[in-house]
Amino acid sequence: MSAEKFPRQIVGAAIVDSLVQPTRLLAARRTAPEQFAGMWEFPGGKVEAGESDIEALHRELLEELGVTIDLGTEIVGPVPGGWPLNERAVMRVWLAEVATGEPRPLEDHDLLYWVPLAGSAELADLAWIPADRPIVSALLTQVAAPI
Template identity: 80%
Template sequence: MPVEKLPRQIVGAAIVDSLAHPTRLLAARRTAPEQFAGKWEFPGGKVEAGESDTEALHRELLEELGVTVALGTEVRGPLPGGWPLNEHAAMRVWLAELTAGEPKPLEDHDVLAWVPLAGSTELVDLAWIPADRPIVDALLAQVSAPL
């Protein structure tokens, strides 16, 4: 009997200036691979064997940005594994707030930018990686909804 291969689990963070009252999002511009270089994304990465999704996210944010965060609610995607990235991977994304460190583009990124969540088209006008763009819309809907 063939074993169904699950998509590769990726995790990402929608780092905001405040979990209680988010007004800005930290966007990260990729340097690689070539098809995504210069495009914006939610920082994060692959879940490794033996890690939980949230453990992987904390590790990735420390490696990529040099920060630690408190995680908030998940930006729920349409699949059990979150948001489809391609036929081989899905990404779960959590709201997060910095608890230590100043974000710096240490790995995989060349620019970080704090972008307003409301009152501007700056966030939606960024050249997002296509798979991340629906997550931006869901994030905006989630943070503008009354808590």
């Protein structure tokens, strides 16, 4: 019998071009499951038994995109465990910058796209997975430059 805990912990990264002065976000387009195919998301995945959330994030980004990352601050969600994805899963999301490798869609995605964070409606206009949309808004608030 499985001892899987609920809600299931998912981890994701808001990969930006620079942790110091971010201007672009790497969005990843899903290939599956069917209801999310063609929609955009923050890359990442499930935390496996015996892994910390941070270890899982590093593993997932290496598997999905072929990169290692430098981790920035967490985009803190509204519930324990981060951002609600559905009734069974929550996701923690961190800002991150590519440390080594060139991001490639190796697993779960068919396209990666660097989207401007400011001065364009492109980010808002992408067909984000609905649960990721509030995280996009929080990300924009968190990285907004002082006026």
